[in-house]
Amino acid sequence: MAQDSTEGSLKERGVRLTRQRQILLELIDRTGAHLDVDQLYRMAKERDPKINRVTVYRTLKMLKAGGLVDELDLMHYGGDQHYYETRLKQEHAHVVCLRCGRVEEFFGEPLQRLRKQIESHFGFQILVARTEVGGYCAHCQTLRAREVEEIRHESKSVAKPPAAGARTRRAHARPE
Amino acid sequence: MAQDSTEGSLKERGVRLTRQRQILLELIDRTGAHLDVDQLYRMAKERDPKINRVTVYRTLKMLKAGGLVDELDLMHYGGDQHYYETRLKQEHAHVVCLRCGRVEEFFGEPLQRLRKQIESHFGFQILVARTEVGGYCAHCQTLRAREVEEIRHESKSVAKPPAAGARTRRAHARPE
């Protein structure tokens, strides 16, 4: 049972801890993963087959508004849905490989430095910050180079080099 | 007429410079603003009343894939559509006020530092980077404080303090 600060935080605000919410909270907080609505919905369904997708949306919206989860896009790799993660973790950037979909998290002082500079530069009060980076991971750089090479061979002469940011939209490809 | 590096870049790749594309390119490059599809579509329509929304989508997709424009969310202030801007500008972060919708751009060395650290830390090759920050601008911090104060007065006792990240979704509010 997830008896962490998230649930406490909700109780304080008089938010009801329904069975559905407990399930969703536990999934988000415990896995610490980047889950989209569909994944979350299916996982929740294993524990409560009657749960509705709409409840997942509503719960996430509430958690986001309450500053308990962060909403990510992960560079829209894999579609236009959103991904969610706990805010219990320390602030970090998301580094998404546009070829394999793997997502790395970067914690490091440049992030805090950036945050502070923005706050002092504009006199801005930051509530949420999001850094997402897309490109090729170490592994895929090599594979990518090979692919480009092959293409250049196939179309012997007028080799239109594949556009830099081009990405195949393979629905819900799993990293790895 | 926009005779800048963007058009050149397209010509080199054998992309046809249709009238519609010229209009859209000029709007994006010249205004240097953060435009969503709807704004872009309406502005383009003034110059070519027959242009179709789909063409706007298709052009943006191509420009994005070609690394000529960046796609932004601006913290989803004002809805779930995307915003687009030239990539001719130097890299910068977007700082969005969740109360008035104003968007500031932050250029500054912490960004380059962050980029470099991520690249060297993971051996990652960055193609696109996006930092978006949401919160309250200097001006709105004061107004916000006043609002909270008022609310506290109205509901005398059980004052549920407004959730930190809560934001009113006023569709397409204009900054200022």
Add this chain to the structure above:
DNA sequence: GTTAGTGCAAACCTTTTGCAGCTCT
């Protein structure tokens, strides 16, 4: 003349909404 690009209509996917009934506190 070819082939890429456009417009139109219709589909698609993700997310939101209205409302009756259920359930936490």
Add this chain to the structure above:
DNA sequence: AGAGCTGCAAAAGGTTTGCACTAAC
């Protein structure tokens, strides 16, 4: 008991697709 939540069905964005026609090179 009663406001707050849920589930269901239906709608509402925002974006993409299939196809016949048009225009850039």
